[in-house]
Amino acid sequence: MNTTKSLLSAAAATLAFTLxxxxxxxxxxDAAGTAKPTVVLVxxxxxxxxxxxxxxxxxxxxxxxxxxxxxxxxxxxxxxAAVASVLQSVQGPVVLVGHSYGGAVITQAATGQANVKSLxxxxxxxxxxxxxxxxxxxxxxxxxxxxxxxxxxxxADGGVDLYIQQDKFPQQxxxxxxxxxxxxxxxxxxxxxxxxxxxxxxxxAWKSIPSYFVYGKADRNIPVQALSFMAQRAQSRHTVVxxxxxxxxxxxxxxxxxxxxxxxxxxx
Numbered sequence: 001m002n003t004t005k006s007l008l009s010a011a012a013a014t015l016a017f018t019l020x021x022x023x024x025x026x027x028x029x030d031a032a033g034t035a036k037p038t039v040v041l042v043x044x045x046x047x048x049x050x051x052x053x054x055x056x057x058x059x060x061x062x063x064x065x066x067x068x069x070x071x072x073x074x075x076x077x078x079x080x081a082a083v084a085s086v087l088q089s090v091q092g093p094v095v096l097v098g099h100s101y102g103g104a105v106i107t108q109a110a111t112g113q114a115n116v117k118s119l120x121x122x123x124x125x126x127x128x129x130x131x132x133x134x135x136x137x138x139x140x141x142x143x144x145x146x147x148x149x150x151x152x153x154x155x156a157d158g159g160v161d162l163y164i165q166q167d168k169f170p171q172q173x174x175x176x177x178x179x180x181x182x183x184x185x186x187x188x189x190x191x192x193x194x195x196x197x198x199x200x201x202x203x204x205a206w207k208s209i210p211s212y213f214v215y216g217k218a219d220r221n222i223p224v225q226a227l228s229f230m231a232q233r234a235q236s237r238h239t240v241v242x243x244x245x246x247x248x249x250x251x252x253x254x255x256x257x258x259x260x261x262x263x264x265x266x267x268x
Contacts, residue, residue, distance in 0.1 A: 036063055036064050036065070036265060037064075037092065037093040037094055037095045037117055037265045038064070038065045038066070038067060038090045038092060038093070038094050038095070039059055039064050039065070039066045039067070039094075039095045039097060039261055039265065040066075040067045040069060040083070040086060040087065040090065040094050040095070040096050040097065041055070041056070041066065041067070041068045041069065041097045041099075042069045042071050042083055042096070042097065042098040042099070042102035042105055042106055042109075043068070043069075043071050043099055043100075043102055043190075044071070044098070044099040044100025044101040044102040044103070044124065045073055045100055045101040045162070045190070045191075045192035045196075045197070046100075046163070046164050046169075046173060046189040046190065046191070046192065047099065047100070047185070047189065047190060047248070048070070048188060048189075048190050049068035049069070049070060050188075051099065051185070051248060051250060051251055052066075052068050052099075052250060053254075054250065054251060054254030054258075055250050055254045055257050055258045055261070056068065057254075058254060058255065058258035059258055059261065059262070062258075062262060064262075064265065067086060067090070069082070069083055069086050071083070071101075071102055071105060071190075073101070073190055073191065073192040073193065073196060074193055074196060075193065075195060075196045075199055076104055076105060076108060076132075076196055076199040076200075076201060076202075077108070077199070077202075079105045079109075079196070080105050080106075080108035080109040080202075081109075083096075083105055083106065083109035084109045084110075084113060087109065087110070087113045087115065087116060088113070090115065092115065093115055093116075093117045094113075094115050094116050094117065095116075095117060095118050095119075095120060095261060095264050095265045096109070096110050096116050096118070096119050096120070097119075097120040097121075097122060097261055098119070098120070098121060098122065098124045099122040099123060099124055099248075099250060100122075100123055100124055100125065100221065100222065100247065101124075101125060101133055101192060101196065101197065102122075102124060103121045103122075103124025103125040103126050103127075104124075104125040104126075104127050104132075104133055104201055106119055106121075106124075106205070107119075107125070107126055107127055107201060107204045107205050107206060108201060108202050108203070108204075108205070109205075110205035110209055111202070111203050111204070111205045111208075113205075116205070116209055117209070117210075117264075117265075117267075118209060118210045118211065118212065118264040118265070118267060119205060119206055119209050119210070119211040119212070119264075120211070120212045120213075120214070120260060120261050120264050121211060121212070121213045121214070121215075121230070121231070121234075121236075122214055122215070122249060122250050122257055123214070123215040123216060123219055123221075123222060123227065123247050123248070123249050123250075124213075124215075124222075124227075125222065125230065126204070126206050126211065126213075126230040126231070126233070126234050127201035127204065127230075128201065128204055128233070129200075129201060129202060129203055129204060130200050130201065131200065131201055132197065132198050132199055132200050132201065133196075133197045133198075134197045134198045135198075136222075136226055136230070137221075137222055137223065137226060139226060140223040140225040140226040140229070141223060141225070142220075142223030142224060142225065142226075143220065143221060143222065143223050144172060144220045145164075145172060145220065145221045148164050148165055148168040148169075148172045149162055149163070149164060149165070150162075150163040150164065150165045150166075152194065153191065155193070159193050159194060159195050160193065160194050161191035161192070161193055161194075162191055162192055162193070162194055162197075163189060163191050164186070164189060166183075166186040166187060166189075167186075169182065169183075169185065169186030169189065170182035170183060170185075170186060171220075172220055172221070172247075173185070173186075173220075173221065173246065173247055173248060174246050174247070174248045174251065174252070175218065175220070175246045176216075176218065176244055176245055176246045176252040177246065177248060177251050177252050181251075185248075185251075204234075206234040207234075210237050210264070210267065211231075211234045211235070211236050211237065212236055212237055212238050212239070212260050212261075212263065212264045213227070213230070213231035213234070213236045213238075213239040213240070214239070214240040214241075214242065214249060214256065214257055214260050215227040215231075215240075215241060215242070215245070215249060216241070216242045216243075216244065216245025216246055216247070216249040216252075216253070217241055217242065217243050217244060217245065218244050218245060218246055219245070219246060219247045219249075220246065220247060221247040222247065224241075228241075237264075237267065238260065238263060240256055240260050242256055
């Protein structure tokens with residue numbers, strides 16, 4: 001009987017020691033897990049959060065927590081407010097990433113958000129106060145988007161939704177993406193209101209938060225000159241220009257985009 005009690009006592013002691021030893025290791029692992037910023041991804045017009053799948057897979061494999069925001073695409077102000085609410089729900093630092101019109105959204109959403117450590121613009125607008133996506137696109141030659149837009153869809157509030165014609169979508173929006181995938185993207189595209197593209201931006205976050213830019217040389221939506229101008233004006237810490245890449249550079253070149261996001265995440 002005494003022998004049994006001794007064995008039980010020894011086992012209990014061993015278990016207690018094991019748990020106490022494991023606790024610091026778990027705490028250290030938890031601390032390590034929270035050391036990396038959360039990456040918040042904001043898609044643009046005519047796209048959805050699945051456009052980030054290739055980038056997300058790479059970031060997650062490298063230990064990053066990723067949140068893909070469903071951008072409403074209704075107006076800069078309300079879309080930015082929606083993204084800001086997500087930012088406020090995240091504990092710890094954030095790298096905020098925007099594609100296309102999503103760049104205009106993060107430019108406004110990040111203003112005043114203390115946890116946003118860096119901004120990454122992926123073939124994206126980075127407007128200054130008073131500017132809008134429509135005007136910035138027309139300021140420089142090169143966009144072939146207007147003729148590819150479908151007939152506007154009237155909305156109850158008097159505005160209109162814009163889509164790209166499905167048969168023109170692959171060549172216009174995703175020329176370097178496998179055709180079968182681009183056709184699926186065309187069918188699933190999310191519309192944006194015309195008003196959102198013409199809405200003036202407010203105080204730009206890139207004036208106070210470090211920014212990074214990546215875009216393709218074969219972008220047919222936003223002129224390459226416009227993207228270069230915005231990157232230089234924002235004093236981008238690192239600008240990556242991908243040869244032959246279309247407007248959806250994150251779909252066709254997820255490795256390069258993910259690498260830049262991780263660079264932004266690790267910057268001091």
